[in-house]
Amino acid sequence: MDLLGADGGGLVVAERAKYSGGDNSVLKMILYTLWNSRCYWCHRPMDFNDAEIDHILPKDAGAKRLMELKVEYGLPKDFDIDDPQNLAPICSPCNGRRGKGKKVYGPVPVVLSNLDRARELRPKVVRQVSEFGNSKRVAEHLLRASVADLSDPKARRAFEEHAPVVVQKLALVNKEKADFVTFRTVTVLAQDDELPVEVGISLNGRGRTAAAILEDVCRCAVEDVLEDRVPELVDMVCGDVRTAFEDIEGPAGPTSSGPPVRYFTRVDVDSIGYERVGALVEFTFGGNFEASFSxxxxxxSWDGSGLTDIQGDAEVSGIFSFVATWDFSTGPGAVDAGDCYIESWAADVYTVL
Structure with a gap:
């Protein structure tokens, strides 16, 4: 069967995978799993009960605005906003007025990236919706377990007694999927002292092992490394943003930029690796960031009569890594900060008169 809808049966299956006004719990569970249990907007891990289904291009945009968005993003006229290619899991705060609701929908890199990922995942979403129906009994029990209220003592006790068997069964099928991710946040002051940076730390089994070695053997808290490295990362991003502003070609020559001011910053550490190199242990932190500057x-001026003052705004995102090194001979607690790298980044830079 063609799950993408090339034949009649495929069309039926594809229709089942669309967002509807009814029960979307199966679709929500599949999206939640395929997007790695993370909010697609802030990229942070979330509990299944806190997840919602979001339309990447807004469902409430109105017919005229939706057609404009399709043109801006190079989408076909028959692009269906209820299809999985426009759906992603989102946490409640980001789906509210304080989060994603404040974003301006235009041809910005983050929306393009999310649409690309949703399109790539679409065949898996459609297939898994179909397979859910074919394995209805097991799938329904797993779905009921995933939405269980663990504040209920009876439900919590049932999980503690029976869930290990399910996890063990999963490990027999695929041991990597039996892993889990822990999440916590720390607040770090940046070098400019203007706006604290909230850093999310989400780690799988290997990351937790590296963090345990860092803290228990080297006697250095993960927070201490972040307090040393994150300000440098923010400073590097700020410098790159200023360069991007000054690369804007003015009507009669180059642009001069004052110091960029941060008004939003998010940093997420999603991996910590470790490696012994001779007498050294190197800990490599990796993750992603988003920030907004003005x-x-x-x-x-275009006629050479003087200078024109304008405002520059920038929204940036990227991937970073940095290293912390411990030398056996120095004793516990003496962890040296290594280099900080911006592995890749994307910037949406624009000016306002």
Missing amino acids: ASLVQD
Whole structure:
């Protein structure tokens, strides 16, 4: 059967995978799993009960605006906003007015990236919706377990007694999927001292092992490494943003930029690796960041009569890594900070008169 809808049967299966006004719990569970149990907007792990289904291009945009968005993003006219290619799991805060609701929908990199990922995952979503129906009994029990209220003492006791058997069964099928991710946040002051940076730390089994070695053997808290490295990362991003502003070609020459001001920053550490190199143990932290900046810009006027003051705004995102090194001979607690790298980044830079 063609799950993408090339024949009649495939069309029926594809229809089942669409968002509807009824019960979307199966679709929600599949999206939640395929997007790695993370909110697609803030990228942070979330509990299944806190997850919601979001339309990447907004469902309430209105017919006219939706057609404009399709043109802006190069989408076909028959692009269905209720299809899995436009759906993703989102946490409640990001789906509210304080989160994603404040974003302006235009051809911005983050939306393009999310649409690309949703399109790539679409065949899996459609297939798994179909397979859920074919293995209805087991799938329904797993779905009921995933939405259980663990604040209920009876439900919690049932999980503690019976869930290990299910996890063991999963490990027999695929031991990597039997792993789990823990999440916590720490607050770090940046070098400019203007806006604290909330750092999310989400680690799988290997990451937790590395963190345990860092803290129990080296006697250095993960928070201490972050307090040393994250300010440098923020400073590097700020410098790159200023360069991006000054790369804007003005009407009569280059642009001069004042110091960029941060008004939003998010940093997530999603991996910690470790490796012994001779007498050293190297801990490599990796993750992603998002930030928004504003700066005062100056350009020569087009007729050469003077200078024009404008505002520059930038939304940036990227992937980073940094290293912390421990030398056996120095004793516990003496962990040296290594280099910080921005592995990749994307910036949406624009000016406002």
